[in-house]
Amino acid sequence: MPDWISHILIGLIFAEIFSIRKKGLVVFGSLLPDFAVKVHLFGAFFHVSDKLAFVTQLYHSPVMGLIIPGLAVPFFRYDWKKTYLFITSGFMLHLFADSFTRLYHDGILLYPFSYGYFSFGLLWPEQYWIVIIASLAVYVLIKLAKFSIKKFDLQ
Amino acid sequence: MSPHVGQTIILPSRGSDPSSNLGRSIFTYNKMAKKLVGFIAYTALVALFIILSIDFYLSREHYDPSIDAFLGNSEKYEGKYSKFAGPVINVSGSSFYMRVNQRPLKVYHANLEKPKFGQVYVWARLNSDGTAEAIEVHNFSYNYAKYFLSFFAFILFLLIFFREWKFKGWRLVENA
Numbered sequence: 145m146p147d148w149i150s151h152i153l154i155g156l157i158f159a160e161i162f163s164i165r166k167k168g169l170v171v172f173g174s175l176l177p178d179f180a181v182k183v184h185l186f187g188a189f190f191h192v193s194d195k196l197a198f199v200t201q202l203y204h205s206p207v208m209g210l211i212i213p214g215l216a217v218p219f220f221r222y223d224w225k226k227t228y229l230f231i232t233s234g235f236m237l238h239l240f241a242d243s244f245t246r247l248y249h250d251g252i253l254l255y256p257f258s259y260g261y262f263s264f265g266l267l268w269p270e271q272y273w274i275v276i277i278a279s280l281a282v283y284v285l286i287k288l289a290k291f292s293i294k295k296f297d298l299q
Numbered sequence: 300m301s302p303h304v305g306q307t308i309i310l311p312s313r314g315s316d317p318s319s320n321l322g323r324s325i326f327t328y329n330k331m332a333k334k335l336v337g338f339i340a341y342t343a344l345v346a347l348f349i350i351l352s353i354d355f356y357l358s359r360e361h362y363d364p365s366i367d368a369f370l371g372n373s374e375k376y377e378g379k380y381s382k383f384a385g386p387v388i389n390v391s392g393s394s395f396y397m398r399v400n401q402r403p404l405k406v407y408h409a410n411l412e413k414p415k416f417g418q419v420y421v422w423a424r425l426n427s428d429g430t431a432e433a434i435e436v437h438n439f440s441y442n443y444a445k446y447f448l449s450f451f452a453f454i455l456f457l458l459i460f461f462r463e464w465k466f467k468g469w470r471l472v473e474n475a
Contacts, residue, residue: 152459168463175456185446186453187400188386194365194400195356202355211351214344218337220464221472241346256351259361270417270442 146241146275151175153279154241155234160286166230173213173234177204177242180192204242205252245269247292366399371427377427384420384439387413394430397421408433417442 146154155174159167177286181204184197202208213231220227243253246265253262363381388396388403395411396403397419406421407430413419417439425433462469 148449148456152452152456156459166463168460171456171459175453184400191401194367195359197400198359198362198365199352199356202352207351208348211344211348215341218341219470221467221470252434256354259358268437268439269420269445270439272442272445272448276448 146245146279147272148175148178150272150275150279151178151238151241153276153283157283157286158233158281160283160290164230166226169220169227169230170234172216172236173231173239176212176231176235176237177209177214182270201252202255205255206238207238209239211278218279241275245271258264273277364425366402366404370402370404370429373425373429374427376425379425380422380434381425381431382420382422384418387411387419397417405430406433406436407431408436411436412438414442415440416444420433 151174152171156167156170158164159170162245164170180200183200184192186192187188187197203212209232213228213235216231217224217227243262244264244266245266254260362378364376366381366383369376369379369381381397383404385397385399385404388398390411390413392397392408393409394405396405405434406423408421411419415438420435420437420439421431421433422435423433425431459472463474466472466475
């Protein structure tokens with residue numbers, strides 16, 4: 145899976161393309177799937193229950209991408225439809241970005257209809273730098289394009 | 300007759316209409332009804348979240364066994380396959396020891412090159428004696444750097460997020 149810088153950049157790219165003013169919500173959604181799943185990283189320091197680590201995999205699935213943002217919505221005093229849409233967009237973008245990486249825990253795409261894992265399997269986790277460079281390049285290009293259009297409009 | 304939920308109500312103006320108290324009551328009623336619908340929907344969502352989590356937990360048999368489960372009863376999982384990752388402890392000619400979730404595991408694989416600043420990924424067939432026969436091995440060299448980067452990314456996230464939002468009680472409101 146890509147690192148969090150890539151996930152943030154992908155969220156920001158999406159927000160720039162669709163001119164979303166509340167970029168923070170998209171970025172929040174784009175990190176949300178990892179907040180629970182990363183519990184397995186504590187295994188580097190102490191033993192983590194394999195049952196707990198197993199259940200957290202579910203929070204990396206599209207069905208939870210529809211439920212978890214709904215649970216977060218009441219914490220925001222803002223238009224609930226927009227809040228839900230922006231957080232969900234970020235969440236789904238995270239899953240999409242992760243699906244390019246080959247992992248020992250691939251995404252559970254069709255749960256609860258299927259228990260199968262899914263991944264395009266194009267990159268290994270240590271090749272995260274490819275995603276960083278690509279997403280950074282796209283983000284800079286979009287920013288430059290927007291800046292040029294704005295400058296052109298002013299003239 | 301009391302109004303039903305969703306009914307359009309024209310609020311009388313406070314000063315001119317003597318029935319303004321009634322108007323305010325109806326307005327409060329509608330507001331409370333909306334809150335009740337929101338509460339029911341949220342409770343249903345929480346219930347769905349819990350039900351799916353329990354269902355997924357109970358579906359563990361559909362997935363590869365964890366190394367914890369395997370090391371607890373290796374004979375039960377003989378011949379099954381599992382994928383896992385962890386740091387390499389030591390390497391010998393035909394096998395190596397790695398740590399998976401703080402538990403050492405012997406994996407049969409010839410001439411492993413120890414990963415640099417990262418873990419090793421293994422897809423293996425499990426043996427009854429608590430060891431594993433590697434089918435595929437891959438080094439996640441320099442993968443730990445990703446976690447350092449992600450730490451700084453979290454700070455970046457906080458900056459982006461709290462530039463737009465601030466806490467007011469238990470909720471987040473727009474940062475003016």
